[in-house]
Amino acid sequence: MFMGEYNHTVDTKGRLIIPSRFREALGDVFVVTKGLDGCLFVYDPTEWNAFEERLKAMPISKKDNRMFVRHFLAGAAEVEVDKQGRVLLPVKLREFAGITKDVVLVGAAGHIEIWSQERWTVMEENEAESMEDIAERMDDLGLSF
Numbered sequence: 001m002f003m004g005e006y007n008h009t010v011d012t013k014g015r016l017i018i019p020s021r022f023r024e025a026l027g028d029v030f031v032v033t034k035g036l037d038g039c040l041f042v043y044d045p046t047e048w049n050a051f052e053e054r055l056k057a058m059p060i061s062k063k064d065n066r067m068f069v070r071h072f073l074a075g076a077a078e079v080e081v082d083k084q085g086r087v088l089l090p091v092k093l094r095e096f097a098g099i100t101k102d103v104v105l106v107g108a109a110g111h112i113e114i115w116s117q118e119r120w121t122v123m124e125e126n127e128a129e130s131m132e133d134i135a136e137r138m139d140d141l142g143l144s145f
Contacts, residue, residue: 002025040093040099
């Protein structure tokens with residue numbers, strides 16, 4: 001399970017150091033794709049394969065399903081960790097997430113999220129205002145504190 005928050009920078013070539021705690025769980029090769037809320041999602045090979053299987057099972061006759069599958073698969077990239085613990089984030093993915101230099105890597109249980117520092121800050125500010133409302137709705141899903 002991925003958890004924690006780490007601040008890093010992307011160098012001028014688009015390389016990002018992956019925190020060692022995350023690298024241990026991800027392995028040397030993993031998948032980065034467009035996520036939700038304007039961030040990138042990172043999956044280890046096992047989680048990615050399971051996610052792909054769920055996507056394949058979606059009926060393509062429904063437009064929302066096709067759009068959902070395209071969103072995650074069209075921009076997906078398999079990346080490899082170099083000897084310095086860095087990965088090269090493809091330009092299209094950096095552009096999608098608004099990543100230029102400062103980033104935040106966030107553990108999100110079965111995957112990791114990579115946020116531009118600016119978007120992360122805005123999201124945190126907006127999230128703080130609504131977290132109590134969301135927590136109340138979680139009771140309906142069987143998650144109580």
